[in-house]
Structures are given as structure tokens and as C-alpha cells.
Amino acid sequence: MVNTNKAxxxxxxxxxxxxxxxxxxxxxxxxxxPEVTMRNLLxxxxxxxxxxxxxxxxxxxxxxxxxxxxYGTKHVMDMKFTTLSERYSKEPHLSDALDFIVNCIKKPxxxxxxxxxxxxxxxxSLKRIYDKPNTLAALKAYAxxxxxxxxxxxxxxxxxxxxxxTIDDLKSYLKKMLVEDDVFVIGIGxxxxxxLDVLRTMFPKQNDEICASYCLSNKPYKEDQSSKRIKQxxxxxxxxxxxxxxxxxxxxxxxxxxxxxxxxxxxxxTEIREKRNLCYSIYSNLMHYDGVLSIHTGISKNxxxxxxxxxxxxxxxxxxxxxxxxxxxxxKSLLKNNIISIEDDVYSWINMSFSAWLLNxxxxxxxxxxxxxxxxxxxxxxxxxxxxxxxxxxxxGQE
Amino acid sequence: xxxxxxEQLNETIYLETLENGLNIxxxxxxxxxxxxxxxxxxxxxxxxxxxxxxxxQYPFNPGAAHFLEHxxxxxxxxxxxxxxxxxxxxxxxxxxxxxxxVYYFNTTSLDIKExxxxxxxxxxxxxxxxxxxxxxxxxxIQELRSYHQMPESRLMFETLQALYSQHPIKFDIGGSEESxxxxxxxxxxxxxxxNYHPKNALLVIVSSMDPELLCAIAMENQDNKTFAPHIQLxxxxxxxxxxxxxxxxxxxxxxxxxxxxxxxxxxxxxxxDYDRANLEWQLRIYLELLFTSINPDYENWIKNDIIHxxxxxxxxxxxxxxxxxxxxxxxxRDTFIELIESTLKxxxxxxxxxxxxxxxxxxxYAYRLLDDQDDYAxxxxxxxxxxxxxxxxxxxxNNLNASDVYKVKNMLDTQHKAIVIVEKSQTGQNDTxx
Numbered sequence: 128m129v130n131t132n133k134a135x136x137x138x139x140x141x142x143x144x145x146x147x148x149x150x151x152x153x154x155x156x157x158x159x160x161p162e163v164t165m166r167n168l169l170x171x172x173x174x175x176x177x178x179x180x181x182x183x184x185x186x187x188x189x190x191x192x193x194x195x196x197x198y199g200t201k202h203v204m205d206m207k208f209t210t211l212s213e214r215y216s217k218e219p220h221l222s223d224a225l226d227f228i229v230n231c232i233k234k235p236x237x238x239x240x241x242x243x244x245x246x247x248x249x250x251x252s253l254k255r256i257y258d259k260p261n262t263l264a265a266l267k268a269y270a271x272x273x274x275x276x277x278x279x280x281x282x283x284x285x286x287x288x289x290x291x292x293t294i295d296d297l298k299s300y301l302k303k304m305l306v307e308d309d310v311f312v313i314g315i316g317x318x319x320x321x322x323l324d325v326l327r328t329m330f331p332k333q334n335d336e337i338c339a340s341y342c343l344s345n346k347p348y349k350e351d352q353s354s355k356r357i358k359q360x361x362x363x364x365x366x367x368x369x370x371x372x373x374x375x376x377x378x379x380x381x382x383x384x385x386x387x388x389x390x391x392x393x394x395x396x397t398e399i400r401e402k403r404n405l406c407y408s409i410y411s412n413l414m415h416y417d418g419v420l421s422i423h424t425g426i427s428k429n430x431x432x433x434x435x436x437x438x439x440x441x442x443x444x445x446x447x448x449x450x451x452x453x454x455x456x457x458x459k460s461l462l463k464n465n466i467i468s469i470e471d472d473v474y475s476w477i478n479m480s481f482s483a484w485l486l487n488x489x490x491x492x493x494x495x496x497x498x499x500x501x502x503x504x505x506x507x508x509x510x511x512x513x514x515x516x517x518x519x520x521x522x523x524g525q526e
Numbered sequence: 527x528x529x530x531x532x533e534q535l536n537e538t539i540y541l542e543t544l545e546n547g548l549n550i551x552x553x554x555x556x557x558x559x560x561x562x563x564x565x566x567x568x569x570x571x572x573x574x575x576x577x578x579x580x581x582x583q584y585p586f587n588p589g590a591a592h593f594l595e596h597x598x599x600x601x602x603x604x605x606x607x608x609x610x611x612x613x614x615x616x617x618x619x620x621x622x623x624x625x626x627x628v629y630y631f632n633t634t635s636l637d638i639k640e641x642x643x644x645x646x647x648x649x650x651x652x653x654x655x656x657x658x659x660x661x662x663x664x665x666x667i668q669e670l671r672s673y674h675q676m677p678e679s680r681l682m683f684e685t686l687q688a689l690y691s692q693h694p695i696k697f698d699i700g701g702s703e704e705s706x707x708x709x710x711x712x713x714x715x716x717x718x719x720x721n722y723h724p725k726n727a728l729l730v731i732v733s734s735m736d737p738e739l740l741c742a743i744a745m746e747n748q749d750n751k752t753f754a755p756h757i758q759l760x761x762x763x764x765x766x767x768x769x770x771x772x773x774x775x776x777x778x779x780x781x782x783x784x785x786x787x788x789x790x791x792x793x794x795x796x797x798x799d800y801d802r803a804n805l806e807w808q809l810r811i812y813l814e815l816l817f818t819s820i821n822p823d824y825e826n827w828i829k830n831d832i833i834h835x836x837x838x839x840x841x842x843x844x845x846x847x848x849x850x851x852x853x854x855x856x857x858x859r860d861t862f863i864e865l866i867e868s869t870l871k872x873x874x875x876x877x878x879x880x881x882x883x884x885x886x887x888x889x890x891y892a893y894r895l896l897d898d899q900d901d902y903a904x905x906x907x908x909x910x911x912x913x914x915x916x917x918x919x920x921x922x923x924n925n926l927n928a929s930d931v932y933k934v935k936n937m938l939d940t941q942h943k944a945i946v947i948v949e950k951s952q953t954g955q956n957d958t959x960x
Contacts, residue, residue, distance in 0.1 A: 144557035146536075146893040171835075180819050184883035188890030211890045215536075244828050248835040251783060251855055255836065258677050258781040356780040356951065357675040359668065391608040391618060404661045407669035425672045457612035464615040467634040468560045471899060524675075 134489040136332040138313045138480060139323055146215055148316035150208045150225075151477045152232060152330065154308040155337070158202040158277045161292070164284035165300045166204050167195050168292060171245035171252075172235045186224045187211035191231060197282040198485060199371070199416025201339040204304075206232055207477075212317045225322065229329055233305060242294045253286050260522045261425060263353075264361035268421070268520035271351050272365040276343055278417045309334050313480050315473050339485045340371040342418035345515045352521040360428040361522040364438060365421050366514040372415035373486065378498040379506035384413045384420060385458035386450060386507065387441060392457065394441040394450065395422065403437065405430050415482075420514060428523050435519065445511035448504065455507065459499050466495045527552070527741055532917060537896060539906075540737035544748050547725030547756065551910070552737035553902060561733035562632040562899045563642055565649050568911040569721035570625040571699040575762040576720060583762055586717060587709050588694065589666070589701020592622040594652075594717045596662055598629070602648040614641045622699055624844075626911060632899070638735060639743050646729075646747045652718040656711040663706055670700050677781050681948045684777050685787040685851060688944035691771035692764050695847050724748065725756040728910055732899045764846070768793065770944040778951045785836070786859055788866045789851035790943035792843075799912045804922050806843035808934045809850070811884055811926060813839045815877040816869055817852070820884075823869070832861050850938065859947065870938050878928040888923050892916070 156162060170193040183189040189210040196203050210216075210224045257263050266281055273279035310330040314322065345367045368380060388395040388411025395409045409424035426434050444450055469475040469492070476490075483490035527540040527550075540552040570591050576584045599607050599620070611618035616633040629649045631641055673679045683698055690696040700706070731740050770791060797805065817839050818824060827833045836855040842848065856862045895901045896916075909915055 144555070145897045147897055181880075181883060184887045188887045188894070209894070211893055215893050216890075240825075240829060244834070247828075247831070251834055251836060254782040255677070255855075258783060260675055261672075355675075357671075359671040359675055390612050392606055392612050396608075397606075400665060404664040405668075407665050407672055425668060427668075453609065453613055457609065460615040461612050461617065464617070464634050468632065471558045471560045473897070524671075 134480075134484045134487075136309070136311050136484065137323060137326045137330060138484075139318050139320060139326075140313070140315045140476070140480075141318060141320065142315055143214070143317050145316050145473060146212055147209050147473075148212050148221060148224075148314065148318055149473045149477065150228065150312070150314045151481070152206045152208075152228070153311040153481060154204045154206075154304055155198075155201050155311070156304065156308050158197050158200055158280050158282075160280060160285060161288045162300070163195070163202050163280055163282065164288040165292060165297060166202060166304070167284035168245055168249055168289065168297055169235070169301060169304070170195055170204060171248045172237055172241055182227060186220050186227060187216045187218075189224050189227065191228075195282055197277065197280065197416075198482075199339040200277050200341050201337070201416075201485075202280075202282065207474075214317055221318070221322075225325070235301070237294065237298055237301070239294065242297065246289060246292075249284065249289055250286060253283060253289075256283060260355055260357055260359065260524075261361040261363075261423065264363045264520050264522040265421070265423065267351065267353070267522070268363040268365050268518055271349055271520050272346070272419075272518035273343060274346065277341065278343055278414070278419065309337055311481055311484055313477055315476060337485060337487075340373045340416045340418075342369060342371050343367050343517070345369070346517060348516050349518045350520075351518070352523050354523040354525065357524045359425045360431060360524045361423075361425050362431060362434065362519065363421060363423050364435070364519045365419055365517040367517050368418045368420055368510070369513050369515070371418040372482075376506060377415075378495075379502045379510045380413060380420075382455075382458050382462060382499065382502045383445060383507045383510040384411050385462050386454055387411045387445060387511075388422060390454070390458055390461060392454070394444055394454070395438065398441055399424070399434060399437050405434055405437075419517070428525075431521060431523075439516075442511055442514060446508060448508055450507075455504055459502060463496050463499050466492055466499070527737055529737070534920075535893070535896065535916070540741070542741050544724070544745055546748050546751075546753060547723070548727055548729060548744070548748055549910075550729045550731070550741055550744055551906060552740055553730065553732045553906060554734070554737055555732055555899070556734045558732070558734050558899065559634050560632050560899060561634070561638055561731065561735060562630060562903060563645055564628050564630040564730045564903050564907060565645055566626055566628040566728045566730065566907045566911075567721055567726050568626055569717075569726070570623050570627055571697065572624045572694045573721070573761055574694040574697075575764075576759045577762050578757050578759055584716060584720060586713060587701060588697035588705040589699070590709055590713060590717050591627055591721075592700045593662065593666060593706065593709050594714050595620050595622045595627050595629070596666060597654050597659065597714055598649055598652065600654045600658060602644075602651065607644070607648045610644055611641060614644070616641045618645075624695065624699065626907060628904070628907060630903075636735075638733070638740065642731075642740070642743050643747050646744065650722065650724070650751065652715065652722070654711060654714070659709070659711045659714065663709075666700060666706050667703050670698065670703060670706070673698070673700070677779055677783075677785060677948055680777065680779065681785050681787060681853065681946065684775055684948065685789055685944065685946045688772040688775045688946050689770050689789055689791055689849055690766060690847065693766045693847050694764065696771070719754065720757055720759060723753055723756045728907060730903045730906055732903050766847070768942055770942050773944055775944065775946045777946070777948050779948050781948070781950050783855050784857060784947060784949040785853065785855050786862065786945065786947045787851050787853045788863055788943065788945055789849055790940045792848035792850065792937055792939070794846055794848050799914055800918060800922075802843050802845070803912070803914055803918065805934070806841060807922050807926060808931050809841045809843065809937070811881060811931050812874065812934050812938075813841060813850070814884055815874060815880060815931075816872065820880050821869075821877060827865060832856065832858065832865050859945070863945065867940060870940065874932060874935065878932065881926065881928055881931060885923055885926055889920065892920050892923065
């Protein structure tokens, strides 16, 4: 049932239920430094000047949002654009908007002033990210557990590398990126299909085979911590799975994570928050392209060992087939619900379409639902049994 | 049900009021696959001292509305509410804000009767033990701590505390650790009894399903229930002085980037909801023209390192608290303050021609809002409780004119100002390069 048709790198989904038209243009290369920092610096060269503002407002609040993220071995620069559909603007502005978008991407304004501004913004942004204790704990855990594998590369770049980048480095990197990166483009909304050919000319496909997924290797369990003068302690634990989203049985890992720590009544939430009142938030998350499951929570520092013990116990509950049938069915049913609802959420739709493209297939909701239906209790047990505890990082609060 | 079609927005809304007073609005999205239902009450963190028509006053601890929201998820008739919603393929959640509490679920299931009944049942019945109230305190305190250690949230919280000495806006929505510890089962029982009558409630459903069918489910559910008589409540007026509570507040945090706000109170006036919304838009446009890249000076501020990407403003024109706030991230606070004060005094006339483009931008945003079910529903709920409609926002934006925007300059008197600095502590670790 899985649709294995290789998807085009240019996709338009004609959909008239949205009042906006959305485009996402994604440039992708290997996830390594110093390229990652360079790409993040490019994202800061977005248009902020008065003349650009005038133009975007003229194009019906065309919004321009550039973000970077890691997909396993790949680093992605996502340029999202949104503008009002011509059905509501009553003016044919989409062609102008597209020209503007492509111009922003291919000919960004990089001069001494914008370069200095971009460096300042990126430096401040990195500090803000590290000032959030739960984010800090997660980033430290990735670095601790991944060694020199891709998960250790922070998708938002590094301050020390940033300091060394010159304007000439950035200009030459942009030229290289525009030529060598793989590009994926998707448009969703009331868009004429004539734009398919226009976009194909603008963004030709580079490689036939892209492999973003890998499995983080298992290593001896490690713990580390740092302290901050805050009241709460942030804790992140990582587990390797020995598989990733290229595995035909990967859906059982998704269902297992739902049951463990994603459902509103997950095992972690029920035991650690509802029964023991040890935290406000606790959840598990799958890093599909790295083959990693992470668990995140905020607790009191003197409860750390108990919480780690309880987390391990909940995984044992799954391994020992100790979860209720209703929890198992809930996990499957809510995961299906969340897949179906993607059709009402443009950004989730874009992300799922991109993920499917990375896996060399098309995003077909029915295929995902079928895979969920096929998951049995034993698959969940097997998925839990494959988890190997990799590391725990704690940002200890002082209370 | 009465239906209203707006041709310009291409949206239809169905409205009904049930016999017990419950108001229902179906925002009909015929092409969506998700159904979302929101049960909302105009009772939030600011409603700290209420009074009835007889003059009886009911004071609550800060954070009581938020605590009540937590406790309503307690087991319903011996069954776990979260688990029951999950079993029905529904995501369920709730939030408490300054002025309202909202419980909601979404699902793609076509069998909507059971989750809709469950939403109405678990929110309309309150039966908890004192022991469970005590247990919940630990969870809420962890929640408060998680927000308190986020530098941006802390900056906003400290700013409101510096501006206001009496008004409940000075409290965190969840209260403080002390106020949470002081809340009792009896207090929550009273909060529920006073504020959760169906006559106060609004049920909003965003769905492609037949509105009559959705309304019939809610009607049947409500027909089977009896409620105590409705108590008409109002808030006890707070006498907030014109002056601020603290003119300069410096808070040390274990962070790498110091942040600050420059904010000032505006003198409140007795205006209608529509006029307040109109005034807030005029002020927003005024500030947008002066303090964003529309202003040619903006690039110089960046070049001179006075501001960077973490810079912005906020304006709040609520019923009884009005303020303007600027926030930024700089070590050079005096230059930042000078920039705000001098820019507020500049002549806005050369920038007024850009009003047309701003109107175009915000009208597009108004359309954009309707594409997101949550945004649409929450905007509808807030407008409804403020006696406004979405069309009012569009009308206000359409009617904005240069002379009205120009006139608000006179209101921007910074006499009652507060400066709040969240500064990096001396021992703050530098983790950025790790």
C-alpha cells in the first residue's frame, strides 16, 4: 500500500480552502560545520529595509520566514513565503510575488552593513537559545550522546565559527549553495499549475538519491550536568533505537513513543506527573532521521534520581507487555487522527511532503493510516526492547 | 439556528442560544477534515474580586482561575478525562488567560457526539477532593517555575509588576508559589459555582459538519442537566494610581544577554469595546510607523548598535489598564531609553503616507487568521466576550485615517514610566560556543 512513486522536487498542491498561498523552498546539503553556521548567517540576511517592506505590503502582506533545521545527515534552509490568495486580493499579484521571492533567494543584499547586522542578530539569537534551560539541556544531551555524529551539530550554528566568517566567505558560500544544494519546492493554495514549469526552470533537481537518515551508534551510557541559578532542573535522556524512518516497521516506533510519552495520558505523564506530581511537563520525542528517542522534563533537583528510575520503569512496562489495550488503541487512534488533520494545517502538510520526498516517496495519508493499522502489540514491545539508554544531561537548578 | 454569511470573507457562522443560556457558534469550514470544539468562559486571571448584585464580594487568590482549569481534568465519574478523549481520537487541552478560560478538543472522527458530550460533561461538573487539590499544587508550582526561568517571560512579568501596584494584571496568570499554596478546595468550589454557569459560557465549534446536528447534540446534552440559578457578577473596581509601582527595577538572571523594557501607563478612559479596539489600532499603527523599518531612521538604530532583532513594542488598551511597552536587548540602556523618548517626540507626518500599506498588511492578516482553526476560534471567543465581531476589526482597519492616527500622539505621555532590566549575572556561564 505504501506509495513508492518517487516524488518530484517541485510540487504544487491546488487547494482552495486556504485564504493564503504558501510556498516553501528548501535548500539542503550535508549537516556539518562550518557550512551550518554559514547557512544560518545567510538566513539573517533577510529583507528588513523600508523598500522591501513596501514591496511585501504591496504584495498583500507577503511574509518571508527563513529557518534552518537538521534532518539527520542533512541541513535544510527553509524559506517560507505566504501571501493572500488572488481570490481575496482581487488583484493578480502571485506572479510578482514569485519573482520577488526568487530575487530574495538568489540575490540577497549582502554588503558591509547587512553583514554586520546579520552577525549581530545571529550572535544574539544563539545567546537567547542557550539562555533557555530546557533547550540548553537538550543541546548538551545531543552533544554528549552523539560524539562526532550528525546529531552533535547544532542546526543553528556556532558562535566561535560565526566570529571567523568574513563577508567574502559568505558571498562565495551563497554562490556554491545555489549551485550545489539539492532543492525542494512546494506550493499549497489556489495556485495555477502553470507555475510548475516556471519553478522547475528556476530550481532544477540535482541528485536522484538523497539519504538523510542514519542510526546514531550505541555507546556506553554517560551522564553529565551543569548548574544554573534557577529554581527548576531540566533533564533530557536519549535512547538509541538502532533503526530510523527508512525501516518498513518504523511506524511501530512512532506508536510506541505516543504510548510512552506523547499521548495526554501517556505512561510517563500518568506515572510521573499525575500519580507522583513530580513535574508539569514530561514527553518523549522521536528524532526520525537520527534513530533516537529523547525524553524531556522539568523537575526539582532532589527528584532527579527518582524520575530517572520512573522513566526506566515505564519503558520496562512496555517491554513486559504491561500496558493496557485501551492505551495501545488510543495511541494508534490519536496518531491516525493527527495524520489526517495535516490536511487542515499548511505547515504540517509542507513538512510531511518534504519528509516523504526525502524518503523517496509521495505523501499519501492513506498509506500512513494503513501502516498504523498494521502495528500490533508485539511490534510495540519489540520497539521498546530495541531502546538503548545513551545518555542523560541535567541542567541543575539551585532552588 | 441563525446563519450569517460574509461574502467578503467567504465564511458562514451559525448561532444559537439554548434555553439554559448556553451560547453556541458554529464556524462552518466546509472543506476542513478536523472538527474543533471550544467551551469558553469569560473568567480569567484578572477576575480576582467579584461581587454579586446584592453587593457580596468574593475575593480569590491569584492563580485561582488557572488552578480550577487544572482540576477540572480530574477524573470524571471515575474515568480519566485525558484517556477518554484519547480513546475517542481527540486531542484535548485548555488554557487560562487574563480574561477567559477555554477547554477544547479537536478530532477528525466523524462521530462527534461522544467527545462533544464529554467536553460539556467534564467542564460542567466539579467534584474533587481536598487531597487532590494539595497534590496539584506541586504540579502548578513546577509550571510557574518553568515560565519564570524563561528570560523573555520573566521580563514581561517583571514589567507588569513594575507598572501596576493594585491591578491584578501585576500577578502571573498562574499566581505565585505562595498564592497557589494558599488555594483551597472550598475556594475552587466557589470559583466554579460563580463562573461556570452555562449562561456565561460560549461553545464554539469549527467544523464541516451540519451545524444543526452539532447544535442538536449540545441541546440534548444540556436538556438532561439542571443548574443552580445564575448569579450575575461583576468585578470589584480596583483603584490603580496613575503612577507606576516601581520606576526602575533590575533583576539578575543566569543568562548571557541582558534585556530591558521601557513602558508607560496611559490614562484610562471610559470607552465602548468598539472604541477601545479602534484606539488600540490607531496606537498600533502610530507605533508601527515610528518604530519599525518603515521609519528610515530604523536602519541607523541598527547600524549604531542601539537595537537589533530582539526589539519591538506592545500596546494594551483593555477595559481598565492601558499601557505601551518597548522591549530590547542592549548593554547600552541609556541610549536605548533616549532613542524611545526622542522618537516618540518626532513628527510623524512624513510617515503617514505609509498608512495605506499598513492597512493593506493588516487586512491581509485578518484573512490569514481564518485559515487556522484555533486562531479563528480564539479570535471569535475574544471578540464575542468583548461584544465585537471579526467584521468590526476589518471595519476599524478600513476606516483608519491619517488624522486619527496623528492625534494619538497626544496620548503618548511617558510621565508614568517604568524601566525594567533583566540583566545577566556576573557568574553567567557562556555556553554559546559549546
